[in-house]
Amino acid sequence: MEPLLNYIRKYSSIPVSENDFEIIMSHFTYKKIRKKQYFLQEGGVCKHFGFIVKGAMRQYYIDEKGAEHYVQLAIENWWVGDRESWVMLSPSRYNIDAWEDSELLLVSNTDVVKLSQLFPAIGELMRKMDERNNIAAQKRITSAISYTAERRYADFACDYPDLLQRFPQHVIASYIGITKDTLSRVRKQMLLK
Amino acid sequence: MEPLLNYIRKYSSIPVSENDFEIIMSHFTYKKIRKKQYFLQEGGVCKHFGFIVKGAMRQYYIDEKGAEHYVQLAIENWWVGDRESWVMLSPSRYNIDAWEDSELLLVSNTDVVKLSQLFPAIGELMRKMDERNNIAAQKRITSAISYTAERRYADFACDYPDLLQRFPQHVIASYIGITKDTLSRVRKQMLLK
DNA sequence: AAAAAAAGTAGATAAATGTCTACGTAAATG
DNA sequence: CATTTACGTAGACATTTATCTACTTTTTTT
Numbered sequence: 475m476e477p478l479l480n481y482i483r484k485y486s487s488i489p490v491s492e493n494d495f496e497i498i499m500s501h502f503t504y505k506k507i508r509k510k511q512y513f514l515q516e517g518g519v520c521k522h523f524g525f526i527v528k529g530a531m532r533q534y535y536i537d538e539k540g541a542e543h544y545v546q547l548a549i550e551n552w553w554v555g556d557r558e559s560w561v562m563l564s565p566s567r568y569n570i571d572a573w574e575d576s577e578l579l580l581v582s583n584t585d586v587v588k589l590s591q592l593f594p595a596i597g598e599l600m601r602k603m604d605e606r607n608n609i610a611a612q613k614r615i616t617s618a619i620s621y622t623a624e625r626r627y628a629d630f631a632c633d634y635p636d637l638l639q640r641f642p643q644h645v646i647a648s649y650i651g652i653t654k655d656t657l658s659r660v661r662k663q664m665l666l667k
Numbered sequence: 668m669e670p671l672l673n674y675i676r677k678y679s680s681i682p683v684s685e686n687d688f689e690i691i692m693s694h695f696t697y698k699k700i701r702k703k704q705y706f707l708q709e710g711g712v713c714k715h716f717g718f719i720v721k722g723a724m725r726q727y728y729i730d731e732k733g734a735e736h737y738v739q740l741a742i743e744n745w746w747v748g749d750r751e752s753w754v755m756l757s758p759s760r761y762n763i764d765a766w767e768d769s770e771l772l773l774v775s776n777t778d779v780v781k782l783s784q785l786f787p788a789i790g791e792l793m794r795k796m797d798e799r800n801n802i803a804a805q806k807r808i809t810s811a812i813s814y815t816a817e818r819r820y821a822d823f824a825c826d827y828p829d830l831l832q833r834f835p836q837h838v839i840a841s842y843i844g845i846t847k848d849t850l851s852r853v854r855k856q857m858l859l860k
Numbered sequence: 861a862a863a864a865a866a867a868g869t870a871g872a873t874a875a876a877t878g879t880c881t882a883c884g885t886a887a888a889t890g
Numbered sequence: 891c892a893t894t895t896a897c898g899t900a901g902a903c904a905t906t907t908a909t910c911t912a913c914t915t916t917t918t919t920t
Contacts, residue, residue, distance in 0.1 A: 535809070543813040545805065558802045597790070604797035609751045611804035612738065616728070618811035619844030620736045623907070642867060651812030656907055658869055816877070835897065849877055851899055 475499060477527050478579055481551055485602050488595040498593060501585040507572045514556060514570040519563050522580035523555035529576020530640050534648070535568050544648040547637050553603065554578075573641060618651055624660045626650040668692060670720045671772055674744055678795050681788040691786060694778040700765045707749060707763040712756050715773035716748035722769020723833050727841070728761050737841040740830050746796065747771070766834060811844055817853045819843040 479495055490498070503522070507513060513531060514520050524531075531554045533546040545568065548554045559566035560583050590597035613633075617626050630650050631638050638646065643661075644654035652660075672688055683691070696715070700706060706724060707713050717724075724747045726739035738761065741747045752759035753776050783790035806826075810819050823843050824831050831839065836854075837847035845853075 537813060543809065545809055545812075557798070557805070561798060601794065601797070604794070604801060605750070605754060607801050608797060608804065611801065611808060612750070615804060615807055615811060616736065616738055618808060619738075619842075620730060644867070649812075653908055654868075655870090655909080659907090662869085837897070846878055847898075848879080848900090852877090855899085 475504075475527075475579075477551060478502070478525050481525070482595060482599055486595040486599045488593075488598055490593065490595045494593055494595075498589055498596065501589060502579040502581050505578045505580055507576050507578060509572050509575050512569060512571045513554065513578070514559075514566055514568060516567055516569050517565050520556040520559035520566050520570075521563070522582055523553055523557075523560055523586070524578035524580050526550050526552050526554060527577040527579060529572060529578075530574040531570060531576060532573050532641070532645060533568050533570045542648060544645055547634075547641055547645070547649055549636060549640060573645075623650075623652045623656050624663065626652070627657060627660050628664070668697075668720075668772075670744060671695070671718050674718070675788060675792055679788040679792045681786075681791060683786065683788045687786055687788075691782055691789065694782060695772040695774050698771045698773055700769050700771060702765050702768050705762065705764045706747065706771070707752075707759055707761060709760055709762050710758050713749040713752035713759050713763075714756070715775055716746055716750075716753055716779070717771035717773050719743050719745050719747060720770040720772060722765060722771075723767040724763060724769060725766050725834070725838060726761050726763045735841060737838050740827075740834055740838070740842055742829060742833060766838075816843075816845045816849050817856065819845070820850060820853050821857070 478499070479490075482490055482495070482498075502525070505524070507529070513524065514533075516536065526548055528550055530547070530549045532544055533548075533554065533556070534542045534544045536542055546554070554570055556566040556568050556570070558564065559568075563583075586596070586600065590600060617629055621629070627646075627650060630646065641649075643657055647654045647657035650657075671692070672683075675683055675688070675691075695718070698717070700722070706717065707726075709729065719741055721743055723740070723742045725737055726741075726747065726749070727735045727737040729735055739747070747763055749759040749761050749763070751757065752761075756776075779789070779793065783793060810822055814822070820839075820843060823839065834842075836850055840847045840850035843850075
């Protein structure tokens with residue numbers, strides 16, 4: 475539970491008392507999920523967003539040829555879920571599963587809306603989360619549309635050293651939009667420099 | 668002015684009176700900008716976000732080789748600006764200019780924060796704008812990391828037929844992360860089908 | 861500890877996309 | 891209206907990245 479409290483205090487300028495926090499927490503559900511288990515499957519509705527207390531999760535979709543494309547990777551203190559499905563309660567085209575045994579704190583969209591009204595800190599938190607997501611997404615788009623494989627990998631390694639450690643290369647390759655073979659070659663190239 | 672009022676009413680569930688709207692409007696500045704003029708230049712701070720009442724704007728950055736990469740295209744009822752710079756008042760790495768003679772309604776981040784507190788409708792509006800931006804960004808990332816040039820163009824044409832009409836091909840090519848030459852070939856291919 | 865599955869590397873080849881030059885056409889400008 | 895500038899297309903060629911198969915190593919499972 476503490477990780478979420480720390481997270482709230484870190485990203486919100488508005489103080490949150492222990493008391494407030496207990497009310498907030500009562501809207502979250504604690505859930506353990508074991509490696510390789512699904513948090514969300516394609517076609518399902520993402521009823522809850524999850525705050526990762528511990529572990530590592532991956533979000534991907536499967537194309538017509540059956541290939542997996544990783545669109546999001548997340549570890550401790552990140553959120554996982556399909557935003558669109560969570561807000562609209564529409565069926566998701568993504569799969570989300572645990573890459574390591576993980577512990578999550580789940581919350582529904584309705585509850586977040588409710589909490590935001592009760593506690594301005596939560597509203598602020600969500601706004602800032604969105605803001606950061608937007609900025610990160612913008613960066614990733616820029617990277618994807620204009621950089622070479624090597625540059626994309628180098629940037630990724632620089633921006634997310636933790637993810638680099640915890641996910642296998644073929645997953646990272648997919649995340650930055652190249653094949654595992656190309657990533658392997660790129661890494662070899664970089665070693666020679 | 669009306670376009671903004673319509674926009675607010677469209678995207679907010681909370682009603683806004685004429686009176687409220689006048690107060691809101693008093694925080695916006697009207698600005699005309701002529702084709703090819705800069706709204707923001709690399710290195711400058713994006714002091715205002717702009718709601719496009721009329722016209723078409725483009726946001727891009729210039730790489731080491733001097734090539735332009737379009738990261739955002741916007742027309743009526745869209746917002747323009749560099750989010751990161753606008754929030755942090757940090758120097759931007761983007762250029763934003765008018766592709767057509769345009770009319771904007773400008774607003775500072777401070778004023779938006781202020782207005783959000785005074786009028787919940789504005790807060791909701793901003794939240795929803797972020798939400799839609801995030802969803803759109805996610806889609807664009809998916810597109811960039813896993814689709815072919817042809818698929819990316821087809822999707823773009825389908826999602827944004829208006830942009831297709833109003834921006835030249837080399838700009839659209841850059842936006843979807845390919846060269847104008849490739850786009851020209853792709854289009855030819857598609858005609859044959 | 862043995863067996864099975866997953867991950868990483870490598871080389872050969874293919875496919876997609878980029879680069880460059882040139883040219884015709886359309887649009888903006890004076 | 892004439893001139894210039896920007897735009898789109900085309901072909902030849904270069905480069906990057908993907909695909910496929912094979913093999914080795916590492917990790918997971920039994």
